[in-house]
Amino acid sequence: MAQKLTLKKIAQDLKVSISTVSKALRDSYEISEETRKKIQEYAKQYNYKPNSIALSLKNQKTKKIGIIIPEIVHHFFATVISGVEHVANEKGYQVIICLSGESFDKEVVNMEMLANGSIDGFILSLSKETMSKQDFHHLREVINQGMPIVMFDRVADDIPGDKIIIDDVTAASEATDFLMRKAKKNVGILSTVDYVNVGRLRTQGYSEALMKRGVEVNQDLILKIEDIDHCDELIEKFIDNNPSLDGIVAVNELFAVTASKILLRKGKRIPDDVAIVAFTDGMLSKYSNPSLTTIGQNGYEMGGIAAAKLIDRLEQDQKDEERYETVIVKTSLIERESTP
C-alpha cells in the first residue's frame, strides 16, 4: 500500500514549506490565492484528509499523552519528562515523546502525526524557531479539533491552554540579592542575547535587584552570550575586563562552570574572591569542583503539574475554556560550595 499523504509529503511534492501547506489547507489569507488553490486541489486529488483518524476517534480515549520537546540532551527537559511519566502512569496513561530538535517544521509534522488518533492531548515546550517565527497555527489547529494542549517553560501567551512556567524575573532577582547579602559589591551576570526569553527576563531580574538596593546597573557587568560554543573566550575576556567582579549570576550551569574553571586558573578563590549562583540544578552543578549554588527549576514538579492539568482536562465532561490557568512553579535556591 502507498504511503499516506501528509503535510510533509504535499510540501515535498509541490516544493513549498510545510507551514504553507498547512495554512493553505485552512484557507489562510497569508497564502496567495494561486498557491492556496494549487495546494487545495492537490490535496483533493489525492484524497488528503487532515487528521481524519482523529475526527473519527473523537470520542474514543487512547489514554495516551504526547510530549513534544525541543531536545533531549538537556537535564531540565529530562526531569520534566520524568515528572510527566510519574503522574501519567499513576493515572493509567502512557506517554509518547517526540523531539522537535528546535525546528519549526519538525514540531509541525510531529504534532500532525500524534494528533492523528495516537494520543488524547499534548504537553509541549516550543522550539526556538517557533518562538522566533511566532507562528502558532499548528497549535490552533489541534486545539480547534478539541485536543487540549498544556505548555511549559517556552509557552505561547496567546494560545488557549494551561501553562506551567517559572518566574524568571523573581528567581534572578533573588539570586542577585542573595549574593549582595553575602557582602558581594560587584555582581555581574552571564546571560544570553535578548531574543531568548529566559535570558532577557533573568537579566531584568538581576537589574531590578541591584536597583532595589540603590546600586546602579553597570552594563560592563552584563555579558550577553549568543554563541554557546565559544563562551569560554567571551567569559575570559569579561573576567579580565572586570577585575573587581566578586559575584556572578549565570543563566545556566554551563556558563557558571566555565567561569569557575577560568577563575581558578587565574588564581582566584571561590567563593572568597568570587561567588557564583547558576540557574539549572543539573549534574554539572552538583559534581563540579567547587560544587555550584543553583536555582532549581523544579522540572520534575513542572512535569507532574502539566500531566495532572492535562488529564484533568481530558477527564472533565464539560469544556471550560474560560478557566485556563498559568501556574508559576516556585524555584528554590540550593546552597553549595560556590557561595559563602
Add this chain to the structure above:
Amino acid sequence: MAQKLTLKKIAQDLKVSISTVSKALRDSYEISEETRKKIQEYAKQYNYKPNSIALSLKNQKTKKIGIIIPEIVHHFFATVISGVEHVANEKGYQVIICLSGESFDKEVVNMEMLANGSIDGFILSLSKETMSKQDFHHLREVINQGMPIVMFDRVADDIPGDKIIIDDVTAASEATDFLMRKAKKNVGILSTVDYVNVGRLRTQGYSEALMKRGVEVNQDLILKIEDIDHCDELIEKFIDNNPSLDGIVAVNELFAVTASKILLRKGKRIPDDVAIVAFTDGMLSKYSNPSLTTIGQNGYEMGGIAAAKLIDRLEQDQKDEERYETVIVKTSLIERESTP
C-alpha cells in the same frame, strides 16, 4: 466509546501480571492451564484482538520508528536518540520515543502500544528488570508479527535481530593499559556489581590488561559499587585503604568525578599523584575540574547505525533472517586534564 482492551487492562481486571496475560494468550506452557483458560476466555468475551491493527496494516508503511529506552536522564541514551533522529529524518522517517523506566511491565505495555500500527520497527535498549528476568517473550511476539527489532547497548543475545554494542572488555583493557604506559604502577577500578553486564565486562578488561603486562590482579584495587547514591563513602574508604593507588579506571563519569573530588580534598594532585580515566564522555567529564580523560562510547554513531540497519531491513523486499549482524562500535580515548 469504551477504552480499548489491552494486555494491561486484562491483567488489572484479572489481577495477574501483564507477562502472564501475554503468555497465556500465546498458549504458553509456562502458565497453568487453569489460568490460561481464564485469561483466554476473558479476552474472547471482550473481543480482545492482539495487535489487530498491526495485522490489518501489515503492508502499509507508517514511515515511523519506535525507540524504547530505559531512561532519559542519561547522556548516553540522549546521544543515541540524537543519532537515530539524524539518520531517520534524513531517510524520511519520524521517531517516537517511549521510556521503560527500567521496568519490565512498562517495556511490555509500551511495546504493545507502539506495535499496534503506530510504527514499522523498533530500536530498543532493554530495561534492567528485563535483563535480570531474562524474559524476552514480548520481543519474540513482535518479531513473529514481522516487525524488525534492532537492539543496542543492553541486548538479548538469543533474540533474532541486528545488535549494536561496544566492546567493553577491549575498551577497559585499553584504558588500563593507557594508564600503565603513563608509568602508573597501582591502577584500581571503580566498577559496579557483576550482575550489571558492563561492570563485569569492564572489570574483566581491566584484569586482562594487568595480566598482559605481568601485573598480578589485586582484589583490593577493585571496588564493586552497588548503591550509586552512597558511592561517596565507598570510594573514600577505597582511597584510604589504598595509599599507593596512582591510577583509576571508572566505569562511569559519576564515580570518576566523585573520586576526583575526594582525592583533591585529601591534598592529592591529579594527574601527578593519581590519574583517572572514565567511561561515558558526558558533560561532567568535559566540564569538571580537572576535566576527565574518557572513553567515548560514541552513542551518536550507535544511534545512527541502529537507524540505518532498521531502515535497510524495513525497505528490503525479501526477509533475510540468516544475516542478522552484530556491529561493534569502536570506542575512542579522549585525553583531558586527568591524565598526564
